[in-house]
Amino acid sequence: MSGQAEVEPWDVRLLVPAGAGWATAVILIGQHPLAGVLTGTIALLLAGVLFVGFRRGPVVVTAVGVTVVVAGMAFAAALQVQSLRAGPVRELASTEAAVKVRLKIDGDPAVRSTTSRRPPYVVVRATIEEITGRGQTTRVRTPVLVIGSVQWKDVRFGQHLEAGGRLGPVESGSDVAAMLSARAAPKVLDEPSWWLRAAERVRLGLRQAVAGEPEAVRGLVPALVMGDESALPTELADDFKVTGLTHLSAVSGTNLTLLLAFVLPLARLLGVRARGLNIVGLAMVAVFVVLARPQPSVLRAAVMGLVALAAMTSSGGRRRAVRTLSVAVLALLLLDTSLARSAGFALSVLATAGIVLLGPTWRDALATWMPVRLAEAIACPLAAQIACTPVVAWLSGQVSLVAVAANLLAGPAVGPATIIGFGTAGIALLSADLARLAGWVAGWPARWIILIAQQGADLPGAASAWPATVIGVGVLTLLCLALIIGLHRILAKPIAVVLAVVLVAVVVLRPVGSLTWPPKGWLLVACDVGQGDGLVLRIGGDAAIVVDTGPDPAVMDHCLRELQVTHVPVLVFTHFHADHVGGLAGVLHGRKVDEIEMTPYFSPAAEYRRVAELAELHRIPLRTVAFHEQRSVGPVSWTALWPARVPALPQSGRSSATPTDEGSPENNASIAMMVQVSGLRLLLTGDLEPESQRAVLATGVDLRADVLKVPHHGSAQQDPIFIQSTGAKLALISAGIDNDYGHPAPRTLDLLTHAGMTIARTDIQGSLAVLTTDQHLSLTTHR
DSSP states (O other), X not given: OOEEEEOOTTOXXXXXXXXXXXXXXXHHHTTSXXXXXXXXXXXXXXXXXXXXXXXXXXXHHHHHHHHHHHHHHHHHHHHHHHHHHSSSHHHHHHTTOEEEXXXXXXXXXXXXXXXXXXXXXXXXXXXXXEEEETTEEEEXXXXXXXXXXXXXXXXXXXXXEEEEEEEEOOOTTOSSSEEEEEXXXXXXXXXXXXXXXXXXXXXXXXXXXXXXXXXXXHHHHHHHHHOOOTTOOHHHHHHHXXXXXXXXXXXXXXXXXXXXXXXXXXHHHXXXXXXXXXXXXXXXXXXXXXXXXXXHHHHHHHXXXXXXXXXXXXXXXXXXXXXXXXXXXXHHHHHOGGGGGOHHHHHHHHHHHIIIIIHHHHHHHHTTTSOHHHHHHHHHHHHXXXXXXXXXXXHHSEEESSHHHHHHHHHHHHHHHHHHHHHHHHHTTTOHHHHHHHHXXXXXXXXXXXXXXXXXXXXXXXXXXXXXXXXXXXXXXXXXXXXXXXXXXXXXXXXXXXXXXXXXXXXXXXXSSOSSSSOTTOOEEEOOOSSSOOEEEEEXXXXXXXXXXXXXXXXXXXXXXXXXXXXXXXXEESOOOHHHHTTHHHHHTTOEEOOEEEOSOOOSHHHHHHHHHHHHHTTOOEEEOOTTOEEEETTEEEEEEEOSSOOOOOTTSSOSSOTTOSSOHHHHTOOEEEEEETTEEEEEOXXXXXXXXXXXXXXXXXXXXXXXXXXXXXXXXXXXXHHHHHOOSEEEEOOOTTOTTXXXXXXXXXXXXXXXXXXXXXXXXXXXXXXXXTTEEEEEEEO
């Protein structure tokens, strides 16, 4: 007979067991949802008291204030960490227990597709309010990430559901306590609140108003207005990343700032003054938060938007804006200490700080020789971009050289598209026909933004690789600080500005190596094939060795056409997973392939048969690799380092591993090869996992290389000694954008970074070309 336990967070008494000591009581009370608010309030009040008490000693005041704030942060962090551990969820997740839950949906469901043969799935955040597992029912308030079947795609923000599934653990430091895998459809217990239903009606009205527009337009307008990225094409999102325009499509302070910048002057024209303006502003903030959904990212965006607007419009000047920003950051961190490790929050704060601290000075410098409005339009994106550049480089391994220009060119269209789009959402409540007309009007400035993003991303030097290491980011930070110190002097001189613009244009239009793709003298190209591997080793002329072909024939064919490859003396298949052999037909399209070399582990059987049939059709001989065999074709030579042994095939002829297995026999039977070309050593590793990585190390082979093709698309399953023993300078990761495996894994990126490697990724930078420039290893990227 099941028991009933109550862990109701609104009742503090239920959190403290009888006889618990004071320390235990303090920690358990941290489960209360108001713990962060109370802690923050106490810390700020105490800081204020100390500030008044020590007015005559500013150094002491500063030291004490910092100590109090840090102590408050530490206490709030301890309380919030403990709140994730409260109740049985984390313990049940550690054993992957099957549970039944009652939960509340905290976000919009996102449908994720996959390049494998698995069906799409849904990801959505939720809070478990009641859980039944191992015969015990407990009331809790624990955030989780739900991974559900496509039947979850219709769940709505604010709904209460009942569902069954299996809990799984998450990495330490995550802002959720567990993952819940649910294959069956959930049972809806109730509908969202009336105000959430009203907001959804407005959002739906806007989507319907632009439904007749081109795909990119009908995706961008809702994203600009209320951060609704559900229809934003993946290709456009990628272009926004390269050109530094992502903040336009995501929920950010920009959306709210533009809205307030339009509404408040209009209110003044209508005679609203003083407190009335404050009421109007707060009302618009409330409407924005409701329409964009009251999620943490939206609330942070609202705070940052208000701070940025205050910086540009308040009579108190920069000092008041700095104080406002400081209070906002401290309050947000006290309310949610997990923001301290959030890249999005860091970028939001840095961008706002750049606008607040640097924007006015740079605007005034430019205004000495150009109109103030234009000076402001240039100064704001420039300040935000420079403030964010080190963090962006750390996260992506690249620096955008077109972000400021793209923001400057797109800026004039952002306001009209956002304001007209917001009006369209309101008109949709009254008339669908008028809303379609307004949506058509909003689509034209959106078209301009799309054009800027697409054309900017296509420039050869739009994004340049930058080492995502401590030294690399440290050097970049010093360069940005130098710009911050001296840039106002340059901006005040028209000739200096023109020279700087010309210099950047030359770098963007003529990257190192060549005006076109492929760069002259390329040695290895990791084609951007999505979630898979497709590597090309240049022999000379129109000939190249191909290692794996990715999942899509059309994509692989396109890459080889760009590289002008028509002859493939050897095609190597490291193993027979679809993301490595699926593109074979693309290689065979209009090309001569002399030989296919493959792993001796012929599984999955269906993929092996497909390769064998295509090879027979085109009369291409098949051969299996031999352990430690050495081969050469023209200037390219290689040694097979693995496999030394081959696991027995399952009797059914099918793979014994599921797509989610870590340590599958197919992956561990991958061909690993040390390639030598033009004095470089390139270690190509297929999808080797730790078991085989350690086995390769045990053979005593010399793994030192200049370039490492990171095993298994950068999955979390890596042997640190194997990675470190390569001593590689450059790490190539071939992975698909937003792939459902989470590749590359953060822990692997950290491992590569700590090993001193520069990381290059196809999901972010596109195709990657390795070459030597002045006898130095260099990299050129191409989207």
